[in-house]
Amino acid sequence: MTGKSIRKCIITALAVMSLAVSLTGCSGGSADSDTIKIGGNFELTGNSASYGASAKNGMEMAVKEINDQGGLLGKKIEIVTADNRSEATEAANAMQKLLDSDVKFIIGPDTSSGSLACVNTADKEKIPMITPYGTNPDITVDPSSKQVHPYVFRTAFIDTFQGKVMADFAVTNLKAKTAAIYVDNSSDYAKGLRKFFVDEFGAKGGQVVSEEAYLQKDTDFKAALTKIKAANPDIIFVPGYYQEVGMIVKQARELGITQPIVGGDGWDSAKLIEIAGADNLNNCYFGNHYSADDTSDEVKTFVANYQKAYNVKPDAPAALAYDSVMILAKAIKDANSLDADKVKDALAKISNLKAVTGTITYDENHDPVKSAVILTFKEGKQSFVTKIQP
Template sequence: MKLKRIGLTFLASVAIVSSLASATVSAQDTVKIGANYELSGGAASYGQAMANGLELAVEQVNANGGVIDGQQLEIVLFDSQSELTESASVATRLVGEGVVGIVGPATTGQANAQTPIIEEAGIPVILPAATGDGITLDDSGSVLEYLFRVCFEDSYQGAAAAAYATENLGAKTAAVLTDQALDYSQGLTDSFVAQFEENGGTIVTQESYTSGDTDFSAVLTSLLVQEYDVLYVPGYYTEGGLIIQQARQMGITQPILAGDGFASPTLIELAGAENVNDVYFTNHFSSESEEPVVVEFMAAYEEKFGSEPDAFAALGYDAAKLLIDAVERAGSTDPEAVKDAIAATTEFAGVTGTFAIDENHNPVKPATMITLQNGEIVNAELVSAE
């Protein structure tokens, strides 16, 4: 494998996984799982966690005898560097490696850059966390044959957040702060606003910022003089942490709601735990779950990596396990057969929930609303956009 762009720590990890395979069978007998992840750049926190989830899944399956007559799994992973052109380049390289399927990338933009290549090559892809609306469909609205995901769409989680705000928090008015440079942020904004208004609420103001901003004093000052019940900030943790910090220090006390882009430990580091109060975000996974599959995953992950898994590690794990499960159900490493098996999934017991794959290649499952107080998770409950 050509891994020159991967950081040394993860290179060592991949080497360990590969050695598990080579110690048992020769290289030509391994089943190659491709991975296109953002191990560096702006989305590295997501990609690295997903790569950990992949590594754990492969290690467990190999230790339990592998797949299809004992074949071992081999990870072929490249770093997209959080760049669109590099994501497309990585997809091309993975196709050339003869992988049975691909997991990743993490973000919607990266996934869109990869899609034409994998569709032409006929290689199934499972996206762990690319939540953009309609990315499993082509321009005519027809489903893309080889593209699947294990996360819900932006419109679903935006609407779920609005339903939670009105029904659980009793909000009647809301302010919205959108990252104008992110399709992800704009998609969540649109669905939140539509559902909030449908539920009888009023959007008092909609403000914006741009990815990479670090000083939000101007826009927060304008919010400080408005009256509203909740503030919705659909963005990534990189700016979200700073927004929370500056908002709380300026005296903005209203509950802050967000999407799964807040699901990173770095959010707390940037905001300061003392500022992360009454913060809610829709997510795909809760470490507070008592489901046996989650408890076992948590224990295995912490033993291997020395830290608690976040939602992106869980999604990466589920994406890998679904691909592996499809190989086993297909009884074949033919990408066409694997693709058909993924599409036929009816009850996959993942750590992010038990789900089926619908006709548009999306999972059918609820969202989880996470509540943070003093930087700690104090509550997690299922929430629907209905």
């Protein structure tokens, strides 16, 4: 072999070695890597930033606990986060950024609209995704084909159940016969929850006497609330997120509306109390995934550890994100693998897993069968009312 040929062989060999090193460096948790990359697609800024901040805390706490106990399959978990800015389009962009970072699994988004923007990508790229807080039924089941998204799961109960729970509570506990609906018409979550509430309320003999709509980022609700006041309903159902709900409650009370105001899990944020005012939240009720005052061992331990770490009581987004990581960890252990197909199959088989937000068993639609709680407010603090079993 000539000197020129030898040099050519050496250059070729070095190029191959360089490529191999490059591929190993982006393994995202392959057999040759000592870490498992998990992505967090969260609402860290924008209209739902409270959810994302809490979810990120919950995820980080779960990962720290797992890593402190030796990790998964002999590897430590590494978190990669992306801010979806509380927008559906940005959620899809954040999803792609996480994929470019070579994560193996994704937790989030929290909102239904954000989650819906990501489900097709999760299936196409074959990457298991768990939304902690997305409750719209279409997240896990395609509304057109009626097929289950094979790589998409959730930790929250769905709006079908939540709407029924709140309608039952309105009729049975609040003795409501008439209701006004004030819905966020820009939110997949709110529109879905409105439908299921109205269906169940009507089935129980209730009558909707007024219906108004608003959009996210609206700030003046008094004209619509004046119409609602004139209809004199027994209750007002406001499915939406805390930012607008807080202003609606405040402005309703300023107009002299004293009826109970009822909503869903989108109300759960410490910001709601800041925006609405503590006194204005008297006689308000909302459905949620857990109560921080629950006396179960799982909840007490989680709340104590979270308060120690972040100096605040954990809300539902924090608890659900924590549970999401623990659900994923359980599936990875059960599969004894990081292979996406094996992990998503193990996720689908999870049954009777004791978690902070309830005992988790996935049904055929990748939705958890679990309980809900009803909360109210006393002196500006959440207060447990009752638990509803599925």
